[in-house]
Amino acid sequence: GALVYQYPRRTICKSGTSMRMECQAVGFQATSVAWYRQSPQKTFELIALSTVNSAIKYEQNFTQEKFPISHPNLSFSSMTVLNAYLEDRGLYLCGATGTVNSDYTFGSGTRLLVI
Template identity: 45%
Template sequence: SAVISQKPSRDICQRGTSLTIQCQVDSQVTMMFWYRQQPGQSLTLIATANQGSEATYESGFVIDKFPISRPNLTFSTLTVSNMSPEDSSIYLCSVAGDRTDTQYFGPGTRLTVL
C-alpha cells in the first residue's frame, strides 16, 4: 500500500484563523479523499479531491469553508477556514486506486481551535 504523510500532525489555532493541511503520497493515486473525525466519533467524508478540477463536496461541507486543492496525483491540501472551536477534530486524508477500491488513510492532523 502507498505511504501517506500529513503535515502538520497537530496544531492549536485561534478562532477566526485558517489552517492548511497537506497530504503527500509516495506514489501516484487516482482517488484522494478528505475526512473529518470528531472526538469519539466515526469518519465523515468532507470531499473527494479531484486532480485538475474542483473537489466534490459532501452535504454539509462547502468550498468556502474547506477549500481543497489537488495539483497532481500525489499531493492534496485541505484548508480549514475561519475556524471555530467546533472545527476541532482529526482531519484525515485517504487514497485509493479507484472509487470502489480499498482506502488507505494518512496519519491524520489533530486540530484544536481555541
C-alpha cells in the first residue's frame, strides 16, 4: 500500500534557528507533495504544493524564503522552517499523491515547538 513516512515526529528549536523536516513516500511515486501546517485548534493551512517538473507553488502568507522546499525525486521531499519563531509552532504535515488530481496520503506530521 501507499505509505508516507515523515520525520522527525517532534522537534524543539530555539527561537531564530531553523529546522528541516523530511517526507518519504513508499509504495508509490510522489508526483505531487503538499505541505500543510495544522494549528492546535486543528485548522489546516496549505503552505505549498510541489509537483515534479513544475515550479513549487506557495500559498498566500507563505514564502520560499521562509519555507524552502526540496522535491528532488519521486520518493522524497523536505521542507525547512527558517528562523523559526513562536508563531511557527504547529504540526507540519506532508501529503503525497502519485497521480495528478488524485487522493493524497499523509505522513504523521512533524510537531514543531519553538522556545
